[in-house]
Amino acid sequence: MFTPSAAWSNLLVSAIALAPLASAVPCSSCSPTPSTSPNSTILPYLNSQLCIQDRLDDLLSRMTLEEKAGQLFIKQIPAGINGTIDSTTLVLDQGRNLTTAPLINEKLLSHFNVNNALPAKQMAEWYNRIQRLALETRLQIPVTIASDPRHAFADTVGSSIASGQFSKFPESLGIAALRSPELAEQYATIIREEYLAVGIRSALQPQIDVVTEPRMARSGQTFGEDANLTASMVVALIKGFQGTELGHTSVTTVTKHFPGAGPARNGNDSHFATGKDNTYFGDFLNYHLIPFRAAIAAGGRQIMPSYARPIGTKYPEVAFGFNKPVITGLLREELGFEGIVVSDWGLITDQAIIGVIEPARAWGVENTTELERAKMVLDAGVDQFGGEIRTELIVQLVIEGHVPESRLDVSVRKLLEEKFLLGLFDNRFVDAEAAERVVGNPYFARIGNETQRRAYTLLTNKQDILPLRPTDGNKFYAQGFNSSYLSARNLTVVDSPEKADFCFLRTATPWEARGSPFRQRYHEGRLDFNATERAAHSALFNSCPTIVDILLDRPAVIPEIAEEAAALFGHYGASVDAFLDVVFNKDGWKPEGRLPFEMPRSMEAVEEQVADVPFDTVDPLFRFGHGLNYTRPALCS
Template identity: 65%
Template sequence: MGTNGTVDTATFTANYTTSSLIGEKLMTHFNLQSSGKASDIAKWHNSIQELALQTRLGIPITLATDPRHSFAEVAGAAVGVGSFSQWPETLGLAALRSPDLVQRFGEIAREEYMAVGIRQALSPQIDLSTEPRWARTGQTYGEDANLTSALVVAYLKGFQGDKLGRHSVTTVTKHFPGGGPAKNGNDSHFETGKDNVFPGGYFDYHLEPFKAAIAAGARQMMPAYARPIGTKYEEVGMGFNRGIVTELLREELGFDGIVVSDWGLVTDFTALGEDMEAISWGVENLTELQKVEKILNAGVDQLGGEIRTELVIQLVNDGIVPESRLDESVRRLLKEKFELGLFDNPFVDPESADRVVGNDYFSRIGNETQRRAYTLLNNPDDLLPLPLNTETKFYADGFNASYLLARNLSVVDAPEDADFALLRLSTPYEARGGGFESHYHQGRLDFNETEVARHAAIMSAVPTIVDIYLDRPAVIPELAEGSAALLGNFGASPDAFLDVVFGTDGWKPEGKLPFDLPRSMEAVEAQLTDAPFDTANPVYRYGHGLSYAEKC
């Protein structure tokens, strides 16, 4: 997307522009990875629809997006919120245990997406986060299959409605058959994360949310990148895996919708300056043509993140893949475009987009949910909520003190001069790789010695209220012991944090942990990768979450 909603004329992939991908490659599905003003997105969407109408068949574009309503911004996984309403991560929705709220989120997100022309959500992500180190935990609903199953049903209804139609956004449920059992928690975009392992024999446990999604009318499925190790299935990436896609998903579970591969299975690419080989675990030695053949033979309908239409044409022309096989997938894809009403009218109103996206009501519900999802982990002597006293002196660390000053509160420069310290942290991770991999939070979950000492110095100088962003299960026994009160959030603004600390307007934490918080890295490494709730002696167990005491 260019400036002010124009179609960018720069070449961005293999020397193709957006216009040439539509006019020459005849592509009709795109993923929007940028954010901006709603009306600009809507104008751009209308422009590419105009280009599509000028092609021989005039097939309208289906525009997709990764999740874009939370605090995460991870290349290839989540888009910056831009002008959309801002909510906690899906972990925060899981912390509230409310299918009704998840459905309401889906309805609001659907209205915002449709206003700018987005008709395909590359979500929900219903992997079960049984490996605490896993880099994609933040976009899941935690490690409980039953809770995730209940919430995915509500999510699908919110986006799709009772029946897919012109007022729906179609969904892509991922990553089948569950990406959570990642060896050592490494992300499957990268070779270190290419294996899913099942030492506890919990393969079927990870299928449970997908069964619920299929029963609830899931329209599309995305197979995981990783390869299944030690199962009855071929040890190749799920998108290449006929046993996974056709035999398990389609034949055994009865899914008859669209299967779209995850991005970049065929062609090498560059992401954020980092050169990446095609993500083709187990079939790395195949040619590009052979990879496409294996993907199609697995039962996949659509190749995500690829523009290599010439390879599909060559497979047909060479008699390797029958045209009837392509017809199966084309029927599914065109049928959905018709059901969404794109052939009737693919255009949107840019002026309306600015009124709908991020409107006061949608933003208010998102902001309220940030506050409600807060999880009170420890509150000795019922310290919280603090009284709002202008004479109380605060030391702020991890957020801008201006948020306190805006409430007419006193701020000091050193913890020893304060009555209370407010310390905001994020779950630790190991920074790895270049531009692309550095966006993924992987590796250790505990703070290094320097940070532990820094936190300890603050906590020993003054009663300290600690707030930690839990995009993965942090190893924080020292914070549980040394803090005056401990809160966990799943994506929350500084104002949301302060409203909960002071109980402003009655706000209080309502969340319950969607996963265990381990006591040590040794415990993390000892637990079974695919097994839920098996952390030895965790600091806080799944479901933990305190409430504020009633104060007269």
């Protein structure tokens, strides 16, 4: 088994030292303003001069059972057209179809995940309208808006969102490929500034699953196969998102998916029954905990458990969100996490997704009722239900005596404290005009575009063919992208590879479309090209010297490409222009990335490795950390 350099452990230690823990302002530091005044009509919990704990005490004392239940749910909603509150997207609620407004003023929810992208000004206007709607509720509790990652080119429904106007970076694998905690912090700081501008105050990231099963469906949003490198990245990201302490200019983080989704059986995604098992036959659970320990030490505010259930450990074989020995025992008591635990989406209710009913992810407890599942999640130590609106179940559990209201108070207090710390009670609106200037501004866009180029990983470069010089040839053939990108550079485009001096092929790591339309959005299955695809590639390679650019959202099995192509690049989310700039060394751009995982030589090696064990594929094609530098000097054009 390959052992990565201990340098990442040293890097992790230094990164943690740079990240002070986030914490609430203690009451002792507040001015001794009384909770009430004979001449004041401001309710104590709305009085910004009071300590947060005093405000929380007052607010909790005023809340009804239904209002408390509403805080325990976060639901995905779209921003409406032109910045309006959406009134067309329907959410099924016990036979009723609800839109956004009833979720706030009837179901009393105040946490939402915005799942689409609008121009920045419109998003900010939508956010302000949502907050005005919340002001009309009895207690005027402000809304917290969360978002899945939206700053990368890859767009996987359910795990990331199209970047739209936001600055565009590679996926987090590309950040890991550059091995720089300073860059990771800058990346998160830029996201924070853009999120703040439009009102997003909770980032459903970082995803710190360690890719020990090469077929893992959501590898693209991780930091790769090395747990210590991942740990150094998460420390930097948390500091970038939250700052030195959680406050009015912070974005809170939701670190996921505890205790790590890397050991998925056959790499299948745990949204679906075929991926419900995390297997630990190599006894490497502690390896997967390394990044989570770092996140907790760095002051990460929230953690999301994985959908999966553990196989081959001492823990019950039920999904982590229902698993009290894991959530309360391991996460809270052993690792010392005191923050918010928010479940992944849809543990309780079967839901229609892209026209198909997808079952609740109640793996290991499938035969329980919805009421029983809700109780199990609360008993496990989870504070908030993701992707659900079943407030009536919580009310029923309390009324029938299955769960004491004091248990709700524990979680509600944490969730409301987060709102107070973020300053939402005192300053809930954003400047829509400013949002237009901040989001995707030239500086942020430049950093994102530069990172796309820097993260490129050069895997092969036969006879030092790269970087291409203007004198090497002037006729090019493009496959996998529009040849207009070449024409825009005043390069001659030909219509067949036989006429070209060089060919370019842009492709992506293979995957198999399986099951429902929603499942097909996740890249599962084999990592190699089929015989027909390999033959087509080979014909191209035999026609002209071909430079291949492959999206590595998983570790592709491509020994034939490495053997036959004139040069081979890997990228982690990058534009065509980024690719061509690196190929031609335009403005000095060159590949700096190093592989964040090893790339297997064959599917047989993939199938023989142990899911929870890192760096254990036999005779990998490229090892973790591989990446070539240019040695051929470029000529100015």
